Ligand SMILES: NC(=O)NC(NC(N)=O)C(=O)[O-]
Ligand SMILES: [Zn+2]
């Protein structure tokens with residue numbers, strides 16, 4: 001396949017266009033950071049909330065205004081398509097993007113960076129080189145975090161046909177609103193006129209902040225993700241007996257919190273004994289009835305467990321559940337649990353890893369290959385197509401935090417690598433065969 005002749009043919013033209021694209025990228029990130037600003041700092045854009053919808057509509061408006069063809073699917077994933085001259089690739093573009101939802105009081109870059117960078121990259125390529133040979137689609141995935149409904153990766157799972165409304169529609173948020181109801185309020189869902197999925201991914205490429213401190217501490221600009229950890233999330237419910245805090249002597253009690261505390265300490269020690277990269281976190285806890293003068297009768301907590309090796313992760317979970325059962329019996333409590341997320345560890349595509357590495361070398365950007373301890377949409381796509389990720393440094397390793405920060409220079413480097421990868425795929429007709 002011959003290389004198309006550039007629309008902007010001089011190096012100086014291309015440089016100027018790239019600088020303008022970086023400017024647009026930072027502008028878009030700034031605009032997104034003003035959508036869903038929370039009082040506690042940072043931003044909150046939970047799936048199918050008004051701020052979430054506003055962000056998706058804003059992106060659609062900007063991309064349409066700049067000439068990209070946009071569309072939504074039933075789940076609320078937004079696509080901006082740069083159609084290739086090869087007709088066969090029109091329904092099977094290479095996807096690039098990330099997620100538009102955030103955690104509560106999240107930062108400016110988690111998800112938003114990959115979404116904005118993907119869209120601006122397509123605009124840049126179109127301006128400089130004209131239409132590609134193979135189609136490219138920037139995607140703003142509706143949900144990754146699982147912060148409103150107990151169903152992380154809904155956006156990527158629905159695009160890849162790994163899930164659907166029958167599985168996810170009835171799940172409820174903490175207010176009792178179902179995912180289907182919430183989607184319909186925003187104009188999505190199976191009764192909307194949007195397609196289930198307009199495209200199938202030929203591959204998936206995601207630019208994301210590292211969310212850890214390795215790149216910063218090692219003075220490295222680009223992280224090339226090799227593997228993404230597997231993850232399990234459980235809700236654990238411990239039941240004892242609520243009773244009067246003044247009239248129930250200590251040894252008459254069935255205090256659900258005391259047994260829970262013992263479990264958590266023992267699970268923490270077990271995690272330490274496994275060593276890196278095993279991590280186990282109790283991130284939320286609810287005490288019921290929750291009053292100063294009542295012995296806690298019930299405790300509900302979440303457990304998040306991750307490892308790059310599925311076998312080790314599963315062994316740890318079995319041991320953790322044994323601890324929960326034993327501690328419950330010893331403390332005269334009843335224990336129940338429910339798993340609400342289970343994703344396997346996955347490897348990123350080796351050929352893409354190699355190409356990203358080559359691009360870093362040519363561009364003279366420092367890089368390192370590294371696993372991701374955070375979950376990403378790329379791990380869902382990896383189940384159906386080739387997937388790869390490019391990381392940029394996170395200042396102080398902070399993420400899921402209002403002070404999440406990456407400098408413009410570091411973002412521009414990541415964006416440069418992303419653009420190069422999309423160019424190689426779309427314009428040079430490089431194939432994996
Ligand atoms: N990149 C992320 O912050 N991902 C988070 N969300 C999911 N769904 O994994 C996480 O690691 O908990
Ligand atoms: Zn996140």
Ligand SMILES: [Zn+2]
Pocket residue numbers: 099110111144208
């Ligand atoms: Zn993210």
